[in-house]
Amino acid sequence: MTATTGTGAGRDDRDGRGGLDDRAELARLLPPATAFDLPPGRHEHHRERLMNQIDLDTAAAPAKDRAPARPRLLRPSFLAPVTALALAGALVAGYSAQGGGQAPARAGSGAPASERAGNAQPVALVLNRISDAAAKSGAGPVGDDQFVYVRSQVQDSDLTSGKLVTGPLAEREIWYAQKPGPQKKLGYIRQGGEISPINAEFGDEDGTREGISRPTYRWLAALPTDPRRLLDHLTALTPESDTQEHAQAVFDQIGDLIRETVLPPETAAALYKAAALIPGVTEAPDAVDALGRHGVGIAREDTRFATRSEWVFDPEGLSFLGSRTFLTKDSEIGGKGALLDAQAVQKRSVVDEGGVRPQD
Template sequence: MTGTDNGREAYAAERAELARLLPPAPGTDLPPGRHEHHRERLMNLIDDDTARAQGRTGADAQDRARERAGRPDRSRLLRPSFLAPATALAVAGALVLGYAAQNGGPAGTGSTGETRSVSQVLLRISDAAGKGDALPIRDDQFLYTRGTGRDVDLTSGKAVIGPLEESESWYSQKPGPQKKLGLIRQGGHTLPINAELGDSEGTRPGLNRPTYRWLATLPTDPRQLLDYFDEITPKFEGEDRDQALFEAIGGLVGHALLPPDTAAGLFEAVALIPGVTRTPDAVDALGRKGVGIARDDERSGVRTEWVFDPEDLSYLGWSSHLTRNTEYGKKGDFMGDSAVIETAVVDKAGVKPQS
């Protein structure tokens, strides 16, 4: 739904009110970013676990990466993780940590005041997104994304924080099913992004391949949009369905190239999901503080926060941590983060945008 223009004076007043709720942004000239790192790390985790179960010694990680480049990537789960760094780790955490989750009540929606507060913030973010300018992109072009972030390695049985690493991705906008979806460059290696697992004829535009053309066809009414996501988001036994919808939308926020009307509708749809909260001290991988929109996955004990710039409400990145003690760590322990550095449209995969 297109953001409503309440006039410059009203908009300025809303911005001022929001600024009072937030801590000042840190003084840093570093740019934002992060993406496909989670996909590679999760694949390493799966391979290492399989190797231990079969009594094999660990294989060379580089050889595994080359092997995976020729087959569909299992770790992209519900969507390409380079488009969804915030959700890639959260969904992976739900799968890895789920069996260790302690018994607990359903996710709380908080007080009426808290619900009203997060709804107001999301409406402001929606309004800002609806007023944004869409980057022009053709079907023969690529969405370029550069980012940085940290992962947590769980192979030892405890959460081990990895280093801050940068990666770049180029994602095809071609219509119809595609077997080669783009390229990912990280750690000096450039690999293809292949079709989703099971897509023998190629992956079609949709939740797993959110092209601009597909996104422009989505309903913009928040309730209709949320209902549609409920239809197209895969269902798993025992999952928190509200969390699944939060993650599905999070897979697009800030990492797909969203038409302004679609972006506005998505944020208003998030306001309809029970359990979504506002956090005043959210921080991305570069240490920038901003507006936090979060939800706790009670099944895995992981909270994921989306971080937005306190000035223009643009997406900065995400962070994640444990909400209770688990065998992998204690309540409050870090579980990964990211920051967006650059998003652009380019004519060829593997080529950086012109400065």
């Protein structure tokens, strides 16, 4: 990955104008964060959501009242400390999502694997079928001057109160720039009615290069297509964490790669076969995405940290529909089944201009 966002020795808290970064200063003033910790990708998810809202609010303010734009994260970067969530709560308590606390009940959503495996097939067989379907897809190629467009329905959770609060479904549109080399503008996002630019990742003062946190079509096409070599490569790129099993972090990283990109067919096929090699990956019969669409599920449960991630595929053509992540045990922040996030992909295309929807 390209940037380290965690605190530690050598970190520069200056804002580029000789003053201290206001976020770093606020972090020093905040009380210690809650004892419950989340996987690193969840910290970055909440911080990205916070930065999006701050920028949208800033854009709507009169020019004389506007603060300098803050960088946002495109995808989970290096590990963010727990204080990032406490900082988010102090800054934007007013932006917290209001909604239900738990994911809607459904058959098998939190049941043990032994109770749900009655009609399950070996996961390698299922992922091989998904891989074969992906290899036959007509996706790409995507030019360096084009944008990958993805429209989704997303459901997020908020932790600013110390408890998981699940918000309502919201439409999200993303335009990812494909230009090679370091870029300070990585594309555009629309969520909440406003289109705003996606800035370089936090800490990338010279711009963010293509890579696992900025997976352009060109970068994806250059990945190994042998499943074992690909898995080893992605495992090496995914940082170790003491708040998430490493195998779970790799599974979630592959989920990020398939969710909001246009994958070269050979790469997509290899990714699914690589996922079959991750210990603990299972089939999840009758999985459901954020829109309630039922499909073939692929899942992995982080038994140490009590979270479960599920990918959902169309039962007919085996195309990717969406994903869900939820708690598998009662905890300080929520009960078993409480939703961390969910997505449902509705449109995936390639466009020539950022911020412009595809014609079809």
